[in-house]
Amino acid sequence: MPVTVVGSIAFDAVTTPLGSRDHMLGGSAVHFALAASFFDTVHVVGPVGDDFGQEEYDVLAARAVRTDDIERVAGQTFFWRGEYGWDLNERRTLDTQLGVFADFVPKLSEESAAADLLFLANIQPDLQRAVRERCRRARFVALDSMNYWIENARDSLIETIGVVDCVMLNDSELRELTGEPNLVRAARQIREWGPRLVVAKQGQYGAAMISQDGFFALPAFPLETVVDPTGAGDCFAGGFIGYLAAHSGAEADQDLFARAMAYGTAMASFNVEEFGVERLTHLTGDEIAHRVAELQRITQFSDRPVALRT
Amino acid sequence: MPVTVVGSIAFDAVTTPLGSRDHMLGGSAVHFALAASFFDTVHVVGPVGDDFGQEEYDVLAARAVRTDDIERVAGQTFFWRGEYGWDLNERRTLDTQLGVFADFVPKLSEESAAADLLFLANIQPDLQRAVRERCRRARFVALDSMNYWIENARDSLIETIGVVDCVMLNDSELRELTGEPNLVRAARQIREWGPRLVVAKQGQYGAAMISQDGFFALPAFPLETVVDPTGAGDCFAGGFIGYLAAHSGAEADQDLFARAMAYGTAMASFNVEEFGVERLTHLTGDEIAHRVAELQRITQFSDRPVALRT
Numbered sequence: 001m002p003v004t005v006v007g008s009i010a011f012d013a014v015t016t017p018l019g020s021r022d023h024m025l026g027g028s029a030v031h032f033a034l035a036a037s038f039f040d041t042v043h044v045v046g047p048v049g050d051d052f053g054q055e056e057y058d059v060l061a062a063r064a065v066r067t068d069d070i071e072r073v074a075g076q077t078f079f080w081r082g083e084y085g086w087d088l089n090e091r092r093t094l095d096t097q098l099g100v101f102a103d104f105v106p107k108l109s110e111e112s113a114a115a116d117l118l119f120l121a122n123i124q125p126d127l128q129r130a131v132r133e134r135c136r137r138a139r140f141v142a143l144d145s146m147n148y149w150i151e152n153a154r155d156s157l158i159e160t161i162g163v164v165d166c167v168m169l170n171d172s173e174l175r176e177l178t179g180e181p182n183l184v185r186a187a188r189q190i191r192e193w194g195p196r197l198v199v200a201k202q203g204q205y206g207a208a209m210i211s212q213d214g215f216f217a218l219p220a221f222p223l224e225t226v227v228d229p230t231g232a233g234d235c236f237a238g239g240f241i242g243y244l245a246a247h248s249g250a251e252a253d254q255d256l257f258a259r260a261m262a263y264g265t266a267m268a269s270f271n272v273e274e275f276g277v278e279r280l281t282h283l284t285g286d287e288i289a290h291r292v293a294e295l296q297r298i299t300q301f302s303d304r305p306v307a308l309r310t
Numbered sequence: 311m312p313v314t315v316v317g318s319i320a321f322d323a324v325t326t327p328l329g330s331r332d333h334m335l336g337g338s339a340v341h342f343a344l345a346a347s348f349f350d351t352v353h354v355v356g357p358v359g360d361d362f363g364q365e366e367y368d369v370l371a372a373r374a375v376r377t378d379d380i381e382r383v384a385g386q387t388f389f390w391r392g393e394y395g396w397d398l399n400e401r402r403t404l405d406t407q408l409g410v411f412a413d414f415v416p417k418l419s420e421e422s423a424a425a426d427l428l429f430l431a432n433i434q435p436d437l438q439r440a441v442r443e444r445c446r447r448a449r450f451v452a453l454d455s456m457n458y459w460i461e462n463a464r465d466s467l468i469e470t471i472g473v474v475d476c477v478m479l480n481d482s483e484l485r486e487l488t489g490e491p492n493l494v495r496a497a498r499q500i501r502e503w504g505p506r507l508v509v510a511k512q513g514q515y516g517a518a519m520i521s522q523d524g525f526f527a528l529p530a531f532p533l534e535t536v537v538d539p540t541g542a543g544d545c546f547a548g549g550f551i552g553y554l555a556a557h558s559g560a561e562a563d564q565d566l567f568a569r570a571m572a573y574g575t576a577m578a579s580f581n582v583e584e585f586g587v588e589r590l591t592h593l594t595g596d597e598i599a600h601r602v603a604e605l606q607r608i609t610q611f612s613d614r615p616v617a618l619r620t
Contacts, residue, residue: 184534215532215608216608217608218529298527300609303569303572306556
């Protein structure tokens with residue numbers, strides 16, 4: 001079933017301990033769309049400026065991403081420059097130029113609005129809510145956000161959370177949003193606001209999920225070389241929601257979500273192997289299947305009874 | 311098969327967001343021994359002062375921990391006072407009084423020295439090495455350490471690492487010791503020094519293990535209420551090594567170690583449910599078995615083929 005993503009389309013300049021790129025395709029909607037494109041049809045909704053050229057469209061087209069709702073506006077495409085510290089966990093923003101993203105109001109074609117699955121990447125929560133209301137047929141809607149909106153638009157964000165099925169935030173954002181350091185309690189608070197599913201993204205440690213059916217967690221896929229963590233969370237979301245899209249007939253139970261977590265984890269792990277979206281442009285389905293199988297192998301244990309001394 | 315642990319025996323004063331204790335039994339050897347006591351016979355080697363009374367011996371005796379090699383010395387038992395911040399991840403040491411621990415030189419009886427499994431809790435690395443050499447029959451030796459020894463006795467620590475089978479350190483300690491932020495690379499460096507197994511303790515995120523047979527990881531068991539994280543790492547080690555001790559006949563392969571990770575994870579999760587070692591004093595074998603089964607449930611996923619679009 002088709003998926004629609006609304007979010008940023010960007011040019012990124014990134015420096016990590018292993019190198020740098022000065023001007024590469026990025027943005028949450030782009031990372032998400034390329035990851036989800038391995039599973040189903042994806043419509044991208046977001047603004048670009050005059051500097052967004054055929055080369056960038058071609059990257060998306062090569063993965064059959066539907067770009068009809070990419071809106072061209074006079075001005076500059078959203079630009080972000082950042083650098084990562086030696087352990088890749090500290091990220092420093094050096095420059096942000098919103099450009100055409102500053103006045104972005106999502107406009108969805110009938111086709112984008114008719115998608116069955118919707119990912120509201122990190123944009124202003126009022127806009128997220130408007131998009132969610134426009135997509136009346138959406139059966140599964142997930143939302144991301146960031147500390148800026150938690151601090152400056154908390155009420156609107158909570159209202160938007162009330163109309164989605166799934167919240168996907170970083171651990172620290174979940175804590176900040178709920179004022180609750182304990183993940184289980186933070187997730188319960190969010191579920192009381194509406195969503196049935198809470199996914200905590202934990203960076204190098206993986207991801208955890210909490211629903212009414214309980215808890216599930218997976219470590220990040222172990223990599224010897226992480227080149228650029230940018231976009232890992234959006235690729236996780238793309239793998240997760242893409243997997244759901246490809247299993248539209250299946251019941252959306254804890255087992256399905258657990259497998260979606262595995263595919264999200266796999267997509268995030270590929271993305272960080274190269275700069276920006278470079279790895280996704282030459283990734284194969286076989287590689288994804290192999291990595292999920294490997295992820296299963298390194299997380300599964302058989303229990304054998306042991307005589308315990310009470 | 312019997313297990314011997316050498317480490318600190320202490321009185322702790324701990325303040326967490328959920329309360330405080332002013333003077334309770336603690337120390338790495340005590341946490342380890344109580345956790346491992348559910349699996350097999352455990353000998354504790356460590357020093358105590360005049361203030362260590364029958365009440366404390368009784369806690370260990372109630373779990374059949376062998377206390378013959380607890381050495382009584384004139385003076386004060388090691389005392390530590392600390393407090394945890396709101397999210398329990400920041401720990402602040404307010405007071406450390408080494409007392410009789412300052413001049414501790416481990417003395418092992420024939421029986422302790424004959425143990426098949428040995429845990430060298432966090433003490434000076436020269437002493438760890440001397441104990442390891444005394445325990446000639448030990449078939450599996452694991453070592454813990456801390457940033458203080460990494461910074462002040464690095465060469466000795468690496469020499470000691472060279473004569474053990476398993477290194478169990480916190481994520482950040484592995485990074486600091488090897489100068490390598492990437493866990494996979496850090497573990498390889500340590501394995502080049504000798505050990506066949508590296509376990510990275512990751513606090514609220516769980517634990518990962520790297521051997522020649524690859525990687526394995528488990529999340530921490532999700533708890534709604536964490537009362538006191540003190541000793542969680544030592545209880546993890548106690549569950550891990552205790553499980554190995556109870557399976558002495560089994561081949562020490564990746565599957566066995568993976569199950570040991572699960573039991574370590576379970577023991578750590580119980581320990582943090584109450585202050586100090588309080589939870590372990592009324593824990594049952596059934597509760598442990600149930601928690602491991604639950605841990606399996608919340609980490610295992612079945613893979614189903616999905617048609618991926620390359």
